Amino acid sequence: MTRPRVRLPERASVGDVIEIRTVITHVMETGQRRDLDGKLVPRLIINSFTATFAGAEVFKAELNPAISANPYLAFYMRVPGPGEFEFTWTDDSGAKVAEKLRLNVV
Amino acid sequence: MKPKMDKPVLDRRVFVLGTGAVAAIAPFLTGKALAQAAPQAWEEALKRLVGEAQPTTDGRVTLDLPEIADNCNIVPFTISVESPMTEKEHVKAIHVISTANPLPNVATFRFTLLSGKASAGSRMRLAQTQEVIALAELNDGKFLMTRRQAKVAIGGCGSS
Numbered sequence: 001m002t003r004p005r006v007r008l009p010e011r012a013s014v015g016d017v018i019e020i021r022t023v024i025t026h027v028m029e030t031g032q033r034r035d036l037d038g039k040l041v042p043r044l045i046i047n048s049f050t051a052t053f054a055g056a057e058v059f060k061a062e063l064n065p066a067i068s069a070n071p072y073l074a075f076y077m078r079v080p081g082p083g084e085f086e087f088t089w090t091d092d093s094g095a096k097v098a099e100k101l102r103l104n105v106v
Numbered sequence: 107m108k109p110k111m112d113k114p115v116l117d118r119r120v121f122v123l124g125t126g127a128v129a130a131i132a133p134f135l136t137g138k139a140l141a142q143a144a145p146q147a148w149e150e151a152l153k154r155l156v157g158e159a160q161p162t163t164d165g166r167v168t169l170d171l172p173e174i175a176d177n178c179n180i181v182p183f184t185i186s187v188e189s190p191m192t193e194k195e196h197v198k199a200i201h202v203i204s205t206a207n208p209l210p211n212v213a214t215f216r217f218t219l220l221s222g223k224a225s226a227g228s229r230m231r232l233a234q235t236q237e238v239i240a241l242a243e244l245n246d247g248k249f250l251m252t253r254r255q256a257k258v259a260i261g262g263c264g265s266s
Contacts, residue, residue, distance in 0.1 A: 017222035030231075032208050053220060060216040061226070066207050068180045068229040075215070078191075078222025 001026045001046065001091050004099045011104040012079045020051065020059075023072045024089050024097065030065035046071055046091045053103070054083030079105060148203050148239070151210035155201050155241060161251035167200075169240040169254045175232055178258040184227035187242045187250065191217070197224035199243040206236035232258050
């Protein structure tokens with residue numbers, strides 16, 4: 001689970017509804033697949049994602065094995081004022097990746 | 107006449123009749139037919155989410171999904187629900203359910219008043235041609251639903 005990439009608008013004003021697009025590298029192993037010996041490959045997926053802005057929750061996603069590898073998520077926020085986003089991805093192993101990004105509010 | 111295209115794939119009446127017929131002849135068939143008479147996994151998943159509530163399909167939920175998936179491992183989808191997203195009236199969550207994947211639950215997206223817009227998108231895997239269901243959970247406890255079919259090319263993901 002590496003290289004989160006987040007796309008924000010270059011600038012936004014208070015009250016604007018902006019789109020946030022995120023993607024992260026992850027195998028999203030379903031737990032349904034068998035290896036060459038016929039053994040089930042254990043499930044390893046990102047099962048949750050959260051986005052907060054200035055400490056307040058904006059959006060959350062609970063993911064299941066049907067979500068594609070390198071999960072992409074797009075969602076919206078109504079800009080409440082200046083602040084910083086924090087995005088967190090958590091996988092089945094408990095590993096977490098967090099990314100902080102300031103929104104340019106004009 | 108070309109009713110085939112417009113007909114919902116899982117018309118409730120057809121489905122009920124179908125299961126009834128299977129149940130009627132089940133004693134003469136093998137285990138496979140018997141299994142079909144039981145509620146399908148996606149129906150149980152839907153039931154777990156809505157409980158006793160009856161989801162309405164009034165067109166307020168839009169599920170964008172390609173009609174034919176080029177790559178069944180990466181099928182983009184977007185769901186939007188018409189809602190003012192105010193304290194009084196907002197969408198709490200959108201659930202995505204697959205009717206023919208090995209596991210019915212695909213994802214749940216949870217919104218807040220900061221969301222501003224009840225819309226989210228991602229990419230999913232489709233094991234075979236099927237209907238995908240988007241279920242929106244409102245703050246007043248009601249549910250809105252829509253379903254769309256996505257075709258997967260022959261020799262698609264189910265076998266891999």
